[in-house]
Every structure is written in C-alpha cells, then in structure tokens.
Amino acid sequence: MDLLSKYDVLGAFWVTVQLTFYSAVGALIWGTILAGMRVSPVPLMRGIGTVYVNVVRNTPLTLIIMGTSLGLYSTLGVVLTTKSDKDLLFLPSNNFWLAVLGFVAYTGTFVCESLRSGINTVPVGQAEAARALGLKFTQTLGIIVLPQAFRAVIAPLASVLIALTKNTTVASAIGVAEAAVLMSKMIEFDSQYLFLIFGIIALGFVILTLPTGLFLGAVAKKVAVKR
C-alpha cells in the first residue's frame, strides 16, 4: 500500500469535495434564479432564460471549463482570486475559482430544469389564489410555489449533485489538483499498478457519492408534500 503513502490521495479528494461544495451552492442559487426567469411573466426574461439554459446545457462541459481558462483568463485576463500575480498560489487559486464558475454556469441549467418540473407539481390554483390575494410575482414564487417545488425535487437534485461530483474531474483539464490529476500522476509514475489506481480513485468517488444519494433520498421521502 505504498501508493497511499506516496501520493496525497486524501488531499486530492479534499479538493474534489471543495470544488463540489462551492459549485453546488453556486449552482443552486444560479439555478433558482434561472428557474424564476423561465416562469416569470416578462417575455424577455423568459426568452433569456430559455436561450441560456438550452445553449449552456447542450455545450460539452470540457469546452466550458477550457473556455474559462483559455478564454476568460488567458485571453481576456479575468482574475478570480485575491492573491497577487507573483504569488505561487496565484495559478492554483485562480484555476480553482475559474472551474467553480464553469461548473456553476453548467450545473445551474440542470438545477433550473429540475426546479421547473417541481414548480409544475404545485397546483395552478394556488398561484391564482395568491394573485387574487394581491401577492406580487416574487412573493407568489418565494412564499407559495418555490418552497413546495423544492420539496418535490430533492431526489432529482441529488442526481444533479452526484453528477456534479463526478463532473469535477473535468477541472483536471485546466490543472486543478483534484482526484483526476492525481490519477494521471499515479499512472505516469506507477503504471504497473494501473488497475489498482483506477480502483482507488473509483472507490473514492463511490465513498463521496453513495452516502449523498442515500441521505438525500431519505430526506426527499421525509419532506415530500403529501397531496
């Protein structure tokens, strides 16, 4: 088992966890905003939301992540870190946040579509009643519709979260030091353990995603709106 002592497996997976966490929080917020746009009464907002979701959702993730690094940073000079340009941690930190930005932009579309299906589970009568009471669109959405919609889509959102966890390996394309980068490093220097290395990395992801699925599955059952 000198593989585990030679390489910082835990450290690499910790980066994976951090990537997943920040991307998940960001994607949840961005996806909610997108869903709000797609059901809003303003045609322009609906149009923008629809075009954004359909364009970004259908773009390969590798392309988006490469775009954040080669397009936003290399070409346009966008910097997302507070570290100085000369700092050794400048590139790792900047790459990390560029990757998070890419994941939020991409995963937000899936959160949006899940949420929209949840909104459809709330009977139209409730929204109509809210309007009749004089609530504004934002109030109707925020107080009446979204809380019920969220409770209905915990299970699909768990699938999105699991997909996101595994998608973070794409960040290796721009050198974020997560599990997939470690895997290429291990294969480069210890190729005789090829299948063991695959096993270790796969096991790591199962350890991360399996409990997520089980836990959120249980939560979904508990909070589902009984109709």
Next chain:
Amino acid sequence: MRFSKGLRIGAAAAALAVLAACGGGSGGGSGLEARAKSGKLVVGIKFDQPGMGLKTPTGYTGFDVDVAKYIAKELGLDESKIEWKEAPSAQRENLLEKGDVDMVTATYSITEDRKKKVLFAGPYLTPGQDLLVRANDTSINSPENLNGKKLCSVKGSTSAAKVNEKFGTQAGLQEYGGYSECLTGLESGAIDAISTDDSILAGYAAANPGKFRLIGKPFTKELIGVGLAKSDTKGRDAVNKALEKMMTSGAWKAALEKNLDKSGYKIPEPPQITEK
C-alpha cells in the same frame, strides 16, 4: 433458468469462434525479424507530438516515424507495410507485453523500471529538459530567470515541478491536458514558459515559426530508445545494427533536420548505442 437448444448451440459456437480468434492473433512467428519476414510490422508511435510522432490527414510524420521506417527498411520491409498504432505513454509496456505492437518508437525513455518489462534498443536520441518561451521575451534566458514567472507542463508530468526543485526558483505552475493548451497560454502571455524534453518543444517551435524560442540549455539528459518485447534479443541486435547504420550514414542527421528545423534546436552528435 432454461435456455432453448438453439441458444445453447449458438453460445457454444460463439465461444469457439472467440477462442479461434485469440489463437490466430499472433501468427507469423515471434520476434521482430520473423515478423518483418512475414511481411507486416506493427509499430507503436505517438500520434500527437509534432516533430516526433504526429498523425496527419495524409499519413504520419516525425523523427520517431522516420527511425521506425529506417529500421523496417533495414529489416527488408517496405515502409508501406508498416501498420502504425497509437502508443500513449501509460500503455507502452502493456502494448509490447501483449504483443499488440512489434516495436515502439514513441519518445520512449529508457529507465530501469521499464527494463524489467520490455527490452530496449538504442538509444537513438538523448534529449534534455529545456524551456520554450515567446520569441520576443528576452527576460528568460536560463531556468534561473523563472522567479515569479508562470511555467506550464501537462498534467501527470512533473517536469515543471522539477525545475523549481532543481533551481530553487519560485515559478507558478500551470497544468493543462496537453501541450497545445500551454502554447495558447504562452502566446497570449498568461504563461511565460513551457518545460519538457527539448525534442518535443522543438517540434512545437518548428510548427509555429517565429512565435516561440527554445532556450537551448537542456538541464537533464534522457535516453530515448526503441522498445521491444522482453524476449526479443535477436530483434534488439538487428535494431541496433540498423540504428548504427542510420547514424553513421547521415540519414539520422537528415531526419532530425527535416523534422525539428527552424526551432533553435541544435542538432546533437549521434548517441552511443548502450543497450546491448
């Protein structure tokens, strides 16, 4: 569970067919020379390294390719009879051990670890780690100038980290999936230097004339050899003979000049054959 008779017969026939296919895979005897006599040679090369091994719409180019063609010619085989197969770094030993390829010329460094699994002939090139910078960037002339600069290499390789270790510099490290992404960053100024074997860097510099400059001060030395199956000592002697002839006849130098021209790469003296 019950299967119909037809299904069982079908399954048995399929199993037999698979067995037969496995048995017939390595026909024509073993060893490089025997394979060459049978009229076909499978050679593993890189498909994505300009100057060394590159797949183009019209065929394969690069120094590794030319070396393989020369060896085949010396074994009495026409180059059109060579079947080229991609040999990514991590799979080269595997391909040779399974007999999927007869010979590997894919910037294959001779190391003690690899010698346990495969047999090497050569070396036919001794590149060193070097730096590639923008042609108009005069601030970097040796690895010591890298303080506060940004250095790029591909993921899974430690060539960039090695520079910081060796020279005590504080260069920021960027890793990408491939060297072409590094080049994009180098061109736009987001990256200041790329570090890996000079033969690889020279290929990129030659492919983009006038844009990039090779420092030309290699600070490590590697031995690039021809990989063969572990038991094929006769094949190794034949390959060594071919390589020796290539180096003394001037074909070696001509091939290097053809593939790595216009890059600032200095054509070295041919190396001594050490794998005997």
